[in-house]
Amino acid sequence: xxxxxxxxxLLHSQLRLAVMxxxxxxxSAEFVFIxxxxxxxxxxxxVQLDKLSTAGYISVAKTFKGKKPLTxxxxxxxxxxxxxxxxxxxxxxxx
Amino acid sequence: xxNKELTTDExxxxxxxxxxxxxxxxxxxxSFYFLLWGWVVMLANLGHYLIDKYDWYEHPYIxxxxxIPAGIASMIYGARHDRKAAVRSHLDRLYGxxxxxxxxxxxxxxxxxxxxxxNVNAIILTFAxxxxxxxxxxxxxxxxxxxxxxLWISSIIAFNLDLTDQYLAGAIGILAGYLIPGYLLKRVERxxx
Numbered sequence: 001x002x003x004x005x006x007x008x009x010l011l012h013s014q015l016r017l018a019v020m021x022x023x024x025x026x027x028s029a030e031f032v033f034i035x036x037x038x039x040x041x042x043x044x045x046x047v048q049l050d051k052l053s054t055a056g057y058i059s060v061a062k063t064f065k066g067k068k069p070l071t072x073x074x075x076x077x078x079x080x081x082x083x084x085x086x087x088x089x090x091x092x093x094x095x
Numbered sequence: 096x097x098n099k100e101l102t103t104d105e106x107x108x109x110x111x112x113x114x115x116x117x118x119x120x121x122x123x124x125x126s127f128y129f130l131l132w133g134w135v136v137m138l139a140n141l142g143h144y145l146i147d148k149y150d151w152y153e154h155p156y157i158x159x160x161x162x163i164p165a166g167i168a169s170m171i172y173g174a175r176h177d178r179k180a181a182v183r184s185h186l187d188r189l190y191g192x193x194x195x196x197x198x199x200x201x202x203x204x205x206x207x208x209x210x211x212x213x214n215v216n217a218i219i220l221t222f223a224x225x226x227x228x229x230x231x232x233x234x235x236x237x238x239x240x241x242x243x244x245x246l247w248i249s250s251i252i253a254f255n256l257d258l259t260d261q262y263l264a265g266a267i268g269i270l271a272g273y274l275i276p277g278y279l280l281k282r283v284e285r286x287x288x
Contacts, residue, residue, distance in 0.1 A: 021113030
């Protein structure tokens with residue numbers, strides 16, 4: 001029997017996993033979209049996006065929509081790999 | 096939603112739920128392009144055919160000038176749609192790339208029209224068929240897949256006609272390949288909203 005791997009602590013948190021699951025299905029998403037779908041507060045979401053971005057799991061682009069600042073996020077190759085590994089480890093636990 | 100740690104079951108539920116949330120926001124607005132280009136190209140084909148057939152005017156190709164405002168309208172619509180959308184799906188991206196590739200192909204053919212003995216219409220119908228067929232496959236929308244096939248059939252017919260009659264084949268092909276599937280797609284988009 002193969003040893004159980006530890007779940008990636010960066011992904012094994014409710015909000016960060018929700019963000020990654022949202023981004024895995026789309027090309028890119030705006031901050032407001034992620035906030036609406038996760039129901040998180042803006043402050044908490046910003047902090048968690050920073051953590052994912054620092055780890056290289058997502059890329060965050062800050063631009064402007066008219067005069068309003070616009071934050072757009074998309075998952076990176078590193079993020080996709082980490083997400084796939086997380087799901088595979090999860091499968092091991094369930095099996 | 097908080098930062099709490101999850102059990103394995105909670106993790107799976109969350110992943111499934113969030114992927115479902117993203118799915119519900121898939122590409123909309125595709126029918127606009129099929130209807131706009133369907134009407135413009137069908138009427139331009141018919142116009143070119145009638146003017147040429149009945150010798151109404153010595154420069155029948157002038158009708159194709161209608162594609163310039165249609166191109167501008169497409170760009171404005173696309174830019175507005177992108178601005179409004181808070182999320183961009185993989186399908187949105189693919190959709191844009193498919194039609195950009197078709198557009199580049201059409202430009203190349205128009206540039207070398209003398210080298211293809213002015214059979215541009217028949218060749219453009221082949222390209223339009225490719226774009227429509229792949230769009231239909233990406234959207235899993237059968238009327239568009241059949242529309243792509245209709246465009247290819249009209250292209251084969253056009254290759255067997257003289258240059259003037261090719262425009263009539265083009266008009267019928269565009270009606271079957273763009274307009275009919277375009278209206279069916281619009282109906283589905285309305286039901287989804």
